[in-house]
Amino acid sequence: MDKPAFTPRVFSGIKPSGGLTLGNYLGAIKRFVDMQGGEFETIYCVVDMHAITVWQSPEDLRHATREVAAGYLASGIDPDRSILFNQSRVSGHAELGWLFNCVARVGWMNRMTQFKDKAGKNAENVSLGLYAYPSLMAADILLYHATHVPVGEDQKQHVELTRDIAAKFNHDYKVDFFPETVPVIEGPAMRVMNLRDGTKKMSKSGESDMERINMTDDADSIAKKFRKAKTDPEPLPEEMDGLDSRPEARNLVNIYAGLANMTADSVLAEYGGEGWGRFKPALAELAVERLAPISGEMKRLMDDPAEIDRIMEKGAEKAREIAQPILEKTFDIMGFVR
Structure with missing residues (x-):
């Protein structure tokens, strides 16, 4: 029997916990923007139900949800x-x-x-939601029959789980109902690292604000953080192999490449042999040019939360139009009396 033809559709989401960073922008949001208007129908979500796998202050959750939406917009x-x-x-x-x-x-x-990393030695005391949330993530994706999910390397395992769930459902109920979703992992700055320690991922929860670029940072803060970012005494090499044991240098080159829509090799072709005295100011200038307008627009949007809520409700209406028939058919396949 021929496999059904699924509408090419992208789904992805960002969890509203803490603030958005440059890592969210280069690793996710910028790619979401680039995928608009192409071959895919694009669905982007603020996954607020995932945020409560650890306790959230209600006010903080409301603010963070709107801030992620503002970051998207x-x-x-x-x-x-x-x-x-x-x-x-x-x-x-x-x-x-x-x-x-x-x-x-x-x-x-x-x-x-990821559960093992987040739960650590405290696994018996974390919420059941933290343990089971990859199943909800599969539902987020398959509720729309999404065929592609842009993710970072650290989320690839969850998309593979989504494929396993779809395959088992289709096998158990002898249907070809859910697609085998494809993870989309590409781009030079997929994993943006800490500006103080290039072996650690840039995080919303790092100890020092100087470790990260927040999407709400103003131009002066962005420039200062890049000027003070940790480097090493060696000049930039002319090929990527020369960055193998230089995590901070590799991170800054990848960030430049992501912001400039270049490959890392192209960045080194331009700056190879140069010292940090030329490269870091150029990176700071580029980052301010790209990010400061986003920061300013986020502030404007956050000053009008009712408008953000209106946009999200309008989007939810469109989402329900796609999701409800798929959900109803799922209930029907499983034998529920509706």
């Missing part, structure tokens, strides 16, 4: 070309998440490395 996500909403507005995410909890196997969950 300020970076160029167009609500007329993409669907933009927050996850909790579409109840199908939670409903399909429960159905998938009954499809996924405990052994699959036990292999999820």
Whole structure:
């Protein structure tokens, strides 16, 4: 039997916990913007239900949800070309998440490395949601029959789990209903690292604000952080192999490449042999040029939360139009009387 033809559709989301960083922009949001208007229908979400796997202050959650939406919009996500909403507005995410909890196997969950990293030695005391959230992530994706998911390397395992859940559902119920979603991992700055320690990922929760570029930073802060970013005494090499044991240097080159829409090799072709006295000011100038307008627009949007909420509700209405028939068909396939 021929496989069904699924609409080429992208789904991805960002969790509203803490603030947005340059890592969110280069690793996710910039790519989301680039995928608009191409061969895919694009659906982007603020995954607020994932945020509560660890306790959140209600006020902080409301603020962070709107801030992520503002980050999407300020970076160029167009609500007329993409669907933009927050996850909790579409109840199908939670409903399909429960159905998938009954499809996924405990052994699959036990292999999820992110749970082990986040729970650490405290695994007995974390929420059940933190353990099971990859199943909800699968529901986020498959509720829209998404065929492609742009993710960072650290989330690839969860998309593979999504494929396993889809395959088991299709096998168990003898249907070809859910697509085998493809993770999309590409680009020079997929994993943006800490400005003080190039072996650690740039994080919202790092100890020092100087470790990261926040998407809300103004031009002066952005320039200062890049000028003070940790480097080494050696000049830049002319080829990427020369950065193998130089994590901070590699990180700054990758950031430049991501902001300039260049390959890292092209950056080194231009700056190879140069010292940091030329490269860091050039990087700071580029970053201010690209990021300061986003920061300013985010501030403007956050001054009008009702407008952000209106945009997300309009997006949720569009999302429900796609999701509800898929959810109803899932219930039907599984034998529920509706």
